[in-house]
Amino acid sequence: QVQLVESGGGSVQAGGSLRLSCAASGYTGGIYFMAWFRQAPGKEREGVAAFNTGRSRTDYADSVKGRFTISRDNTKTTLYLQMGSLTPEDTGMYYCAAEESHGGWVLSPQFYRYWGQGTQVTVSS
Numbered sequence: 337q338v339q340l341v342e343s344g345g346g347s348v349q350a351g352g353s354l355r356l357s358c359a360a361s362g363y364t365g366g367i368y369f370m371a372w373f374r375q376a377p378g379k380e381r382e383g384v385a386a387f388n389t390g391r392s393r394t395d396y397a398d399s400v401k402g403r404f405t406i407s408r409d410n411t412k413t414t415l416y417l418q419m420g421s422l423t424p425e426d427t428g429m430y431y432c433a434a435e436e437s438h439g440g441w442v443l444s445p446q447f448y449r450y451w452g453q454g455t456q457v458t459v460s461s
Contacts, residue, residue, distance in 0.1 A: 337362045337363060337450075338360060338361070338362045338363060338364060338367065338434050338449075338450040339360070339361045339362045339450075340358055340359070340360055340432045340433070340434060340450055340451065340452035341358065341359045341361075341432075341452055341453070342356060342357065342358050342430065342431065342432045342452045342453065342454060342455040343356070343357050343358075343359070343455060344356040344357045344455060345430060345455030345456045345457045346456075346457070346458070347458040347459075347460065348422055348457075348458070348459055348460075349459070349460055349461075350422060350423055350424060350459055350460065350461050351421060351422065352422050352459070353418070353419060353420045353421075353422065354419045354422065354457060355416060355417065355418050355419070356372065356416065356417040356419070356430055356432075356455060356457075357414055357415070357416055358370070358372075358414065358415040358416075358417075358432030358452060359413065359414050360413045360414070360415070360432075360434060361413070364412070364413055364434075366436040367389055367434045367435070367436060367450075368388070368389055368390050368435065368436055368437065368438050369386055369387065369388055369389065369434065369435045369437070369440075369442050369447070369448070370386070370387045370389060370408065370415045370432065370433065370434045370435075371383060371384070371385060371386035371387065371406075371432070371433045371434075371435075371442060371443065371448065372384040372385050372386075372406060372415070372417045372430060372431070372432060372433075373430070373431045373432075373433055373445055374426075374428040374429065374430045374431070374457070375428050375429050375431070375454075376427060376428040376429075377428075379428075381431070381445045382397065382443075382445075383397055383442070383443025383444060383445065384396070384397050384400055384404065384417070384430070384443075385397065385400065385404055385405075385406035385417060385443075386406070386442035386443055387406050387407070387408055387415060388442070389408065389412065390438070394406050395442055395443060397443060399425075400419075400426075403419065403420050403421045403422075404417060404418065404419050404420070405417070405418040406418075415432060417430070419457070422457075422459045423459060424459050424460065424461050425459075426457060426459050427457060427458050427459050428456075428457060429454040429455070429456055429457075430454060430455050430456075430457050431451055431452055431453075431454045432451070432452040433445070433448035433450060433451050433452070434448065434449070434450040435447055435448045435449050435450070436449065
């Protein structure tokens with residue numbers, strides 16, 4: 337089992353920045369992908385960014401390319417999402433996810449087995 341705990345959410349004005357963290361615990365040795373998702377009220381959960389822990393490869397949703405950066409610390413137990421140039425459209429609950437499978441659609445929520453509880457990000461205009 338893997339446990340994921342997100343932190344770092346909050347309220348920020350448009351144009352501002354936030355950094356989210358996701359601490360992983362439990363049996364983390366088998367994790368191959370980690371990712372960030374977000375869900376706005378009344379909308380489906382969408383993939384924001386994914387990190388391939390085996391190849392250190394990253395993937396981003398078009399809506400955040402150039403503004404968000406996903407990374408992982410050297411201990412390999414904490415995932416980050418650095419968010420910049422935030423807009424009100426970035427508002428939502430942000431979730432961390434992890435998966436042990438080595439292949440799949442890495443920005444699809446159906447691909448991931450483990451989920452955190454989420455951290456709220458609110459961007460005001």
